[in-house]
Every structure is written in structure tokens, then in C-alpha cells.
Amino acid sequence: MAHNQEVTDESGALQARRRVLAYLTGLIGAVIAAVLGIPLAAFYIAPSLARRKPIWVELGPISSVRPNEPIKFTYSYGKIDGWLEKVVRGTAYAVRTDGDMFVLSNLCTHLGCGVRWERDAKSFLCPCHNGRFDITGKVTAGPPPKPLPRFKYRVSGGTIIIHIEEA
Amino acid sequence: MIRRILAWIDEQTELVSIMERFMREPLPKGTGWPHVFGTAALFMFVVQAATGIFLMVYYVPSPDNAYETVQYIQRRIMFGSFVRGVHHWGASAMLLMVGLHMLQTFFWGAYKPPRQIIWVLGVALLLLTLTFSFTGYLLPWDQKAYWATVVGTNIPRSIPAIGEWVRDLIRGGAAVGAITLTRFFALHVFFLPVALGGLIIFHMFQVRKKHLTPAWRRVGDETDVERPVLFYPDQTFKGALFSLLVLGAVMVLVWRVGAPIEPVANPADTAYVPRPEWYFLWLFQLLKYFPGSLEFVGAIVLPGLAAVLLIIYPYLDGNPERRPLRRPFATALAVLTFCGVSTLGVAAIVTAPREEKLTAVQQRGQKIFMDLRCNTCHGINGGGGNAGPDLAQGGPYKVERTQKVIVEPTAFSPRSIMPVTQLPREELNALVAYVSALNPHSRMPFMPAVGPKRPSSHLEENWFVNHKFEVRKDPSQCATCHKRAFCQSCHQKRRPDSHLGEWLKIHYGNAVERPEYCRVCHEQSFCDKCHAEVLHGPDWLKTHRLGVAKRPGICGQCHRVPESCNTCHRGVRPEFHTTEWIKTHGATAVKQPALCLSCHSTSTCQDCHALRARPAGVPPTPVKPGKLPPETYSPADVQAGKAIYREQCAGCHGDNGKGNPDMAAVMRNLDITDAARKRPDTLAQAIRGGKGMMPAFEKLSDQELQRLLLYLRTLGGKG
Numbered sequence: 011m012a013h014n015q016e017v018t019d020e021s022g023a024l025q026a027r028r029r030v031l032a033y034l035t036g037l038i039g040a041v042i043a044a045v046l047g048i049p050l051a052a053f054y055i056a057p058s059l060a061r062r063k064p065i066w067v068e069l070g071p072i073s074s075v076r077p078n079e080p081i082k083f084t085y086s087y088g089k090i091d092g093w094l095e096k097v098v099r100g101t102a103y104a105v106r107t108d109g110d111m112f113v114l115s116n117l118c119t120h121l122g123c124g125v126r127w128e129r130d131a132k133s134f135l136c137p138c139h140n141g142r143f144d145i146t147g148k149v150t151a152g153p154p155p156k157p158l159p160r161f162k163y164r165v166s167g168g169t170i171i172i173h174i175e176e177a
Numbered sequence: 178m179i180r181r182i183l184a185w186i187d188e189q190t191e192l193v194s195i196m197e198r199f200m201r202e203p204l205p206k207g208t209g210w211p212h213v214f215g216t217a218a219l220f221m222f223v224v225q226a227a228t229g230i231f232l233m234v235y236y237v238p239s240p241d242n243a244y245e246t247v248q249y250i251q252r253r254i255m256f257g258s259f260v261r262g263v264h265h266w267g268a269s270a271m272l273l274m275v276g277l278h279m280l281q282t283f284f285w286g287a288y289k290p291p292r293q294i295i296w297v298l299g300v301a302l303l304l305l306t307l308t309f310s311f312t313g314y315l316l317p318w319d320q321k322a323y324w325a326t327v328v329g330t331n332i333p334r335s336i337p338a339i340g341e342w343v344r345d346l347i348r349g350g351a352a353v354g355a356i357t358l359t360r361f362f363a364l365h366v367f368f369l370p371v372a373l374g375g376l377i378i379f380h381m382f383q384v385r386k387k388h389l390t391p392a393w394r395r396v397g398d399e400t401d402v403e404r405p406v407l408f409y410p411d412q413t414f415k416g417a418l419f420s421l422l423v424l425g426a427v428m429v430l431v432w433r434v435g436a437p438i439e440p441v442a443n444p445a446d447t448a449y450v451p452r453p454e455w456y457f458l459w460l461f462q463l464l465k466y467f468p469g470s471l472e473f474v475g476a477i478v479l480p481g482l483a484a485v486l487l488i489i490y491p492y493l494d495g496n497p498e499r500r501p502l503r504r505p506f507a508t509a510l511a512v513l514t515f516c517g518v519s520t521l522g523v524a525a526i527v528t529a530p531r532e533e534k535l536t537a538v539q540q541r542g543q544k545i546f547m548d549l550r551c552n553t554c555h556g557i558n559g560g561g562g563n564a565g566p567d568l569a570q571g572g573p574y575k576v577e578r579t580q581k582v583i584v585e586p587t588a589f590s591p592r593s594i595m596p597v598t599q600l601p602r603e604e605l606n607a608l609v610a611y612v613s614a615l616n617p618h619s620r621m622p623f624m625p626a627v628g629p630k631r632p633s634s635h636l637e638e639n640w641f642v643n644h645k646f647e648v649r650k651d652p653s654q655c656a657t658c659h660k661r662a663f664c665q666s667c668h669q670k671r672r673p674d675s676h677l678g679e680w681l682k683i684h685y686g687n688a689v690e691r692p693e694y695c696r697v698c699h700e701q702s703f704c705d706k707c708h709a710e711v712l713h714g715p716d717w718l719k720t721h722r723l724g725v726a727k728r729p730g731i732c733g734q735c736h737r738v739p740e741s742c743n744t745c746h747r748g749v750r751p752e753f754h755t756t757e758w759i760k761t762h763g764a765t766a767v768k769q770p771a772l773c774l775s776c777h778s779t780s781t782c783q784d785c786h787a788l789r790a791r792p793a794g795v796p797p798t799p800v801k802p803g804k805l806p807p808e809t810y811s812p813a814d815v816q817a818g819k820a821i822y823r824e825q826c827a828g829c830h831g832d833n834g835k836g837n838p839d840m841a842a843v844m845r846n847l848d849i850t851d852a853a854r855k856r857p858d859t860l861a862q863a864i865r866g867g868k869g870m871m872p873a874f875e876k877l878s879d880q881e882l883q884r885l886l887l888y889l890r891t892l893g894g895k896g
Contacts, residue, residue: 034414049256049259050260054234
């Protein structure tokens with residue numbers, strides 16, 4: 011390390027100057043990191059910050075819902091998925107019991123299979139693991155941990171409109 | 178705190194002391210601002226890597242999605258245009274830094290022993306950086322991307338023998354397409370960064386090992402060099418400050434200019450003028466000076482020689498001097514090369530064809546063109562819909578005609594489906610000025626995408642066919658995206674009751690050319706229900722012939738004229754006036770000759786049929802068929818006679834010689850079975866010379882006539 015002589019013989023003034031330069035270098039590095047880092051971080055997380063709009067979807071005419079007989083509706087709505095525009099489809103059961111009316115999701119709360127109404131058994135059956143729900147969506151048999159979820163709904167001009175919460 | 182963490186890391190790994198030893202390298206006297214370009218080039222590489230990695234978060238390397246995702250980055254994502262802008266301009270900045278770094282090392286003689294290999298590695302880095310730029314071009318999949326790649330990948334084609342193969346290898350096929358995109362992507366984001374990163378480390382390791390070139394020392398004279406400058410912090414400060422300036426310049430460009438994006442790649446566009454980025458302009462210009470047969474020289478040999486010369490130059494240059502003025506040849510060579518390349522680049526810019534300049538009125542017209550969405554149906558050298566003609570191909574147009582078409586689309590083509598446009602006079606004039614000036618060099622104005630990619634459009638080929646089941650099963654699906662009136666805007670006219678008049682005008686072409694479109698919703702019987710009635714049966718003819726004769730144009734509303742007419746009517750031209758035709762039409766023609774006469778003149782019939790008495794004094798053509806019928810004949814003669822009969826006579830006289838029933842209803846004396854047996858001479862005379870309505874078959878030879886008579890004799894039943 012013969013040519014390292016100057017390094018060890020630093021005078022006090024040179025040392026002070028180098029300390030300042032080191033700090034300034036660090037400062038410039040920090041500025042560059044911030045100027046690039048902050049936009050890049052925002053660029054990365056931006057889609058997760060997007061405001062979610064409430065989605066209300068027309069289900070069908072309320073007149074077709076008869077008491078104690080769940081009726082199946084399929085619904086679909088347009089969804090913007092990044093740079094694509096897609097159509098999302100789903101199924102819901104509209105149910106009218108004595109004095110009450112509600113809209114059930116058909117997705118089993120166990121592992122998400124689609125349940126179906128069995129008229130003879132008077133219950134919803136999940137075909138995957140034989141989970142059973144009664145007409146109000148309460149679990150009566152099998153592994154499902156929770157009752158079938160209910161959609162918020164309103165009726166407008168004789169049409170049931172449900173509120174979809176995006177997963 | 179930080180010190181303690183660093184101390185712990187150092188104790189565990191010695192990493193900090195290794196870095197410190199590396200960073201605190203003493204540099205020779207004279208090292209300073211001229212030496213910052215290498216640092217800046219490395220810095221720009223890091224910036225490119227960082228922004229590139231983040232761009233990859235959203236980018237999809239597929240022709241279906243690449244352009245959309247770039248638009249998405251550009252417009253929808255926070256800081257998207259910034260990140261893309263930095264990456265775009267950063268590429269230029271990096272190349273500029275690499276170039277300046279090379280010039281600096283050349284003039285400082287840094288490539289001379291013992292540092293030749295550092296120069297060679299540097300040239301490799303330059304070539305990799307250029308490849309980086311070239312592969313990065315294509316990724317946005319816009320016009321510039323597509324065409325620059327088409328042109329660039331065509332260059333190796335000029336190599337004799339294997340050129341085509343090399344091009345296909347680069348493209349991954351004969352054409353620039355999906356495979357080109359994915360392989361350029363893989364090169365750009367993986368192979369090249371790894372190669373470049375590795376080479377940079379090797380390059381820097383060699384610099385560290387052999388130290389920086391002491392300024393202006395002769396080769397071999399490096400023993401007592403003063404080294405008062407520390408790489409860190411003395412030189413790094415300068416490097417960092419300069420890098421910050423470069424980044425600042427890049428950001429100003431991002432802010433003021435932004436990263437350009439052109440319309441989506443359109444291989445059909447013939448008007449696009451591809452221009453490479455500034456750092457390839459010299460090569461682009463160079464190619465202009467070489468005629469086709471010598472293209473190989475300009476495209477491959479010269480640049481290849483230049484690259485080889487760059488690589489081996491340190492080993493060719495034996496001059497131990499480092500001061501530029503003491504090595505005039507090298508200095509002159511560098512200056513000349515630099516000037517030559519710059520001149521070529523400038524020449525390329527100067528000679529570039531100017532984009533067509535629109536007048537103020539035409540610009541206004543262009544805006545109206547886009548505002549009215551004329552481009553939904555009309556392309557201008559591609560880039561628009563295909564429902565109407567591409568306007569660039571037929572232009573420029575006559576001003577009056579253009580105006581007439583816009584105001585009254587059916588003026589020249591009655592089948593036009595173009596909507597009527599009503600504009601204030603001033604706007605109309607502007608639109609006409611723009612449209613009439615369109616020509617094969619015009620380009621579709623750039624319409625930035627306004628939303629995410631939509632499902633394929635109904636105007637696209639086969640959409641109806643591909644979607645019929647979905648649409649039929651659940652029409653409500655359409656409503657998930659479209660307003661209720663969307664389908665109705667076209668389809669209301671498809672209801673049977675409106676399936677007349679205007680509807681036919683607009684849809685006839687589709688219905689004939691693509692009947693499958695109709696069958697998406699309608700059964701075949703749907704069409705037949707109406708169309709059976711408009712077949713040209715005798716009743717139809719009765720009621721419509723006059724209309725047709727007076728205004729044949731009316732047929733054109735639904736039918737293609739004249740093809741449609743000819744499917745039947747060619748039957749009355751003499752050459753088609755066959756037995757078959759007579760069988761089906763003869764009776765009508767006799768009963769209602771006016772029908773024929775609605776199109777034909779009387780002489781058409783008289784050409785064959787002697788409807789009028791033969792002028793006095795003209796003797797009938799004499800018959801000399803010899804003895805009738807002959808004594809000896811074979812069954813083959815009878816068969817030949819039968820064929821003649823079937824072809825020439827059966828239309829009126831029927832297959833059995835007793836008269837075609839239809840014809841018999843309107844003509845007398847059609848039964849010829851008796852005459853054939855009892856009066857063959859008279860019959861022969863009638864055949865040859867004609868009689869009443871019967872045309873004269875003058876062209877029958879004697880032998881044919883004999884055979885015909887032989888056959889006729891068999892018709893009576895007695896053989």
C-alpha cells in the first residue's frame with residue numbers, strides 16, 4: 011500500500027473537507043433515493059389505494075319471488091380489472107318467508123362451492139362436502155362454519171337490486 | 178447506532194471494511210470532473226434497472242395487451258408517466274454517458290497498456306447498451322416500436338446466404354409479431370441486464386486492479402504517481418453531483434416532453450415514416466448511401482468493421498504517448514469519427530420528410546372528424562374502423578364531391594349506410610377541407626385510449642358468430658356493459674315488419690355475404706318467409722315487369738345488378754335459349770310476348786322465329802337429304818337422332834313428340850309423330866326451312882337430318 015501514503019498523512023483541513031464531501035455525497039444520495047424511491051413506491055402501491063365504488067346490480071323482478079320458495083337469479087356486472095374490462099357473473103337466491111324477505115349468496119361459507127336449493131329436502135345443499143343450510147341460510151348440517159351471507163338489497167320499480175361487495 | 182450495526186456486520190462479515198478499502202482508493206493527481214461520466218453511466222444503469230423493474234409490475238409482453246398496459250401505466254397509475262418517462266429518457270442519458278465516457282478514456286489514452294482489456298470490456302458494454310435500446314423499443318407495441326423493429330431486424334437480411342435465416346432467428350419467425358415481442362422482452366429484462374451487470378462488475382474490478390490512468394503519463398511510466406484524490410469521498414462527490422444533474426435533466430425532459438407513445442402498432446399503415454432514436458440515426462443515414470446490391474456493405478460490413486476496430490484498437494496503437502497532441506493520428510481518427518457520425522446523424526434529421534402540415538382550417542376539420550367519430554367507420558391508412566372505406570386510399574378527393582357525400586351520403590351510392598351529417602356551414606367547410614385533402618400519405622390522428630381494453634367489438638369479423646349462444650341465452654349480459662338502447666340502435670330494424678325498404682338497403686350486403694350473421698338469431702325460414710314471395714314466379718312477373726322495365730335501378734335496392742338478373746335472364750340470350758329454357762318459359766313467351774319485349778326488341782325473337790310471312794320471292798331453302806329415311810342404318814344412328822331431338826326439338830314438341838303440354842296449350846300442330854311416319858319429306862322441309870313459329874334449323878347437316886328423322890319415326894310407337 012505504498013501509494014496510500016497521502017491517505018494516512020491527511021492534514022486536519024483536508025480531513026474536515028473530506029468529511030463535508032462525504033456528508034454532501036450522502037445527502038445527494040438521499041435526494042436521489044427520495045426523488046426516485048417515493049414515485050416508485052407510489053407507482054407500486056397505487057392500485058391498492060383505488061377507491062372502491064359501491065356496486066348495485068339488478069337481480070330480477072320481485073314479483074317472481076314466491077313465499078317459502080327460494081328463487082335463483084344470476085346477475086352480472088361490468089368490472090374494470092386493471093387494463094381490462096370484464097363481466098363478473100354470480101348467483102343469488104331471493105327468499106321470501108313469512109313477513110321477511112332477503113337475498114342469499116349461493117357461495118358456501120365452508121370452502122366457497124355453489125349451494126343449490128333442493129325443493130324436496132327444503133334446504134340448500136352444498137355438493138362439495140354435504141353442508142346444508144335451511145331456507146334462512148342457517149347451517150343445519152355439515153362443515154360450514156357460518157350461515158350463508160346475505161346481500162344488502164333494495165327494491166326499485168319492482169326490481170330487486172343487490173349490493174355487491176367486491177372480494 | 179448505525180455505527181454499531183455497521184461494526185457488528187463488519188465483525189461478522191468484514192463487508193464494511195472490504196467496501197471501505199474499495200471505496201477509499203487513492204486516485205492519481207488530475208482525476209476530477211472529466212472522470213465522472215463512468216460513474217454517471219453506472220448510475221443511469223441503476224436508474225434504468227430500478228424503473229424497469231417497476232414498469233414490469235404492470236407491463237404484459239403480448240401484442241394483445243402490451244399497448245394497453247403501457248397506456249394503463251401512462252394514464253391510470255400514480256406516477257406512471259413519470260416512471261415510464263424516466264425509463265425512456267434515462268436510456269438516452271445512459272447512452273450519452275457511455276459515449277462521453279468512451280471519448281474521455283480515449284483522449285486520456287486510458288486504453289493503452291496495461292489497461293487494454295478495460296477498453297475491450299467497455300466496447301462490449303457499449304454494444305450491450307445499444308442492444309438494450311433496440312430491444313426496449315419494441316415493448317410499447319406502438320407504431321414506432323413496430324416499424325423500428327421491422328426495419329432494424331431487416332438489416333441482417335442483407336448478409337449473403339444466411340441473411341434471411343438470421344433475420345428470422347432474431348424475429349422468431351418471418352414477421353414481427355408475438356414471438357418477437359416475447360423474445361425481445363426476455364432479452365431486455367433478463368439476459369441483457371445479467372450480462373451488462375456482470376460485465377460492469379468485471380470492468381470495474383479491472384479498473385480497481387489496474388488503477389486509474391495517471392493523466393498524461395507515457396505508457397510504462399507509472400511508478401512515482403502522486404495520488405492525492407480519494408475515490409470516496411472526493412471523486413464520489415463529483416460523480417454524485419454530476420449524476421444528480423443528469424437525473425435532473427432527465428426529469429426536465431420527462432416533465433416538458435414526456436415519454437412519447439404513438440398509436441398502436443398497425444402493420445397495415447403504409448404512411449408511417451419510421452425514424453430511429455437519435456443514437457441510431459447515423460446508421461440509418463449511412464444505409465441511404467448504399468444501393469440495393471451494396472446494402473450488405475453499409476448495413477453489416479462497415480458497422481461490423483467499426484466495432485472490430487473499436488475492440489482491437491488498443492492492441493493496434495503502439496504509441497506510448499498519452500497526450501492527445503503527441504499522438505496526432507489517434508486524435509485525428511477520433512475527431513473524424515466523431516464528426517462523421519454526428520454529420521450522418523444531423524443529415525438524417527435534416528433530410529427526414531416533414532410530417533404533413535395541415536392548414537388551420539384542415540386542423541379544425543381534423544378535430545371535427547374525430548369529434549364526430551368518423552374514425553369509427555373510416556380508417557386513414559388503417560387505424561380506424563372497417564365499416565366504411567379507408568379514406569387515405571382514394572384521396573385526394575374533389576371538394577364538391579366530398580361535401581355532397583357528407584351532406585347526402587346516398588348521393589353517389591344508394592346503398593350507403595353512412596349517417597347524414599348536419600353541420601354549420603363553417604364547420605362543414607373545415608371538415609370537407611380536411612377530408613378532401615386526405616391522400617395515401619395521410620395518417621390517422623392519434624386518439625389516446627380513453628378506457629380499459631374492451632371486449633372485442635361487434636364490428637370485428639365473426640363477432641356475431643362467436644357470440645351467438647351467449648347473446649341468445651342471456652341477452653341481459655349485453656346490458657351489463659351497454660345501455661339498453663345499444664342493441665336496439667342496430668337491431669330494431671331487424672324486426673320483420675321493418676325488414677323492408679330502408680333495412681334492405683342497409684343490410685343487403687351483409688345478409689348476402691354473411692348469412693351466418695342473420696342466422697345468429699334467425700332461422701333460415703325467417704328469410705324464406707318473405708323471399709319466397711319475391712321469387713320471379715309468373716305472378717310476380719305479371720305485376721312487376723313494367724316497374725322493372727321502366728326503372729331497373731329499383732332492383733338494385735336489394736339485388737346485385739346485373740348478376741342477380743342474369744341468374745334467370747341470361748336464359749333468353751340466343752346461346753342460352755335452350756330446350757330447358759323453352760320448357761319452362763316457352764309457353765309464357767308465346768302467350769305474353771310482351772314480357773320478352775319488355776327487355777328485348779321484336780327482332781330478338783324474329784332472329785330465329787319466322788313470326789312474319791317470308792317476303793315474297795324468297796324461296797325456302799331447298800332440302801336435299803337424299804332418300805328419306807335411308808335403307809340401311811344402325812341403332813347408333815337412332816340414338817344420335819334422339820340426342821338432336823332432345824336438344825333442339827323437345828322444348829316445344831315434348832319428349833314424346835306429341836307436344837309439350839304447356840306449349841300445346843298455346844300452340845297447335847305440335848304432334849309430329851304422324852308426319853314423321855307418313856310425310857318425312859314435308860317434315861324435313863319444315864325442319865330445314867322453318868314453318869309458322871318454328872325456326873329454321875338450317876345448320877343441320879344431311880346426315881343429322883336423316884338421323885333425326887329416323888328417331889322421329891320411332892316415336893309413333895311402331896318402331
